[in-house]
């Protein structure tokens with residue numbers, strides 16, 4: 001029986017995790033659930049899964065949740081301290097890190113420090129502080145299992161590589177659907193609305209990652225994530241457009257073998273892999289029907305259409321604080337696009353301007369990374385204000 005804490009249980013990954021967990025009551029017990037603003041949804045989850053701890057954004061929401069959970073033994077907490085208490089809960093051995101954005105960094109680092117098994121969906125944590133998180137995992141003996149479907153696919157193609165025969169890998173190939181604007185005329189991109197940007201052709205996801213998928217910043221963040229997770233230089237990680245999202249990523253070995261993981265585009269597959277690891281458990285996902293597949297297509301990513309890939313690759317090569325600057329600027333710009341303050345094509349323009357304005361430095365500590373994160377957000381906000389005038 002594994003005891004689970006789900007950070008971000010009211011989100012897309014969080015709900016899919018609960019779906020898989022509820023299929024295996026003999027294998028998993030939910031010990032802690034965390035949300036930010038969706039109090040009613042969290043209350044329903046608490047009534048169903050009876051966690052020891054539930055966490056929300058602030059004291060007001062905590063009061064609301066307590067009122068919805070009368071006669072419940074669930075302890076209600078709030079804020080960062082609450083998130084940290086949830087991951088540190090003695091009974092918790094497995095943490096699903098599924099908060100969106102930089103907000104997921106601190107609890108994920110705490111889970112690493114405490115040596116828990118981390119199922120990592122929150123790619124932004126690794127993008128911001130790759131070296132720090134990987135060092136922490138190595139030091140504490142924590143287990144880090146990737147949940148992002150591409151990284152999970154690569155992980156599944158590397159079982160024999162656990163002893164780090166890095167030289168046997170020629171390259172990693174990250175597949176990308178290309179998102180909703182793969183074939184849209186470039187001249188009309190400045191008129192894209194938040195609804196259009198969030199309508200992903202193959203995956204149902206939260207708003208931020210949906211917008212990131214449409215600009216392909218998501219793939220850029222994944223490139224940086226793969227670099228840290230698999231200790232691969234950015235130059236050995238390629239991005240391949242594969243619109244059907246059937247092959248979730250590949251590993252090319254020096255002998256010419258190319259290993260891939262295939263499956264329906266359903267996040268319950270990588271989630272079940274992480275939850276069940278090292279065993280396989282059912283996920284509830286449909287089995288892929290090879291006979292119905294027809295054609296699978298592959299093409300190069302067009303860097304003019306998707307400049308985010310170039311920015312992320314440059315940041316990956318520079319390392320230091322550059323990925324944290326990229327991530328913070330992108331989060332601010334995406335949020336401003338979603339609220340209507342800036343246009344769609346301005347998202348990546350703002351990220352580029354922030355990267356030009358702030359020099360990359362060696363990331364010396366977590367405090368340093370957080371300081372740079374704040375500076376990049378302030379700088380992005382200045383550019384956003386200029387755009388909205």
Ligand SMILES: NC(=O)c1ccc[n+]([C@@H]2O[C@H](COP(=O)([O-])OP(=O)(O)OC[C@H]3O[C@@H](n4cnc5c(N)ncnc54)[C@H](OP(=O)(O)O)[C@@H]3O)[C@@H](O)[C@H]2O)c1
Pocket residue numbers: 007008009010011012013014034035036037038039097098099100101103121122123124147148149203204205206207208209267
């Ligand atoms: N969705 C996917 O298919 C997918 C695939 C691969 C990787 N990922 C990664 O998984 C992470 C989650 O993605 P998602 O699509 O599940 O996002 P989502 O649907 O937007 O859910 C985000 C979750 O984080 C909580 N949250 C938001 N801001 C927070 C804050 N400041 N402090 C604490 N909690 C906060 C939300 O709470 P409330 O809703 O209660 O406000 C919600 O539970 C992201 O890093 C994403 O890149 C997602």
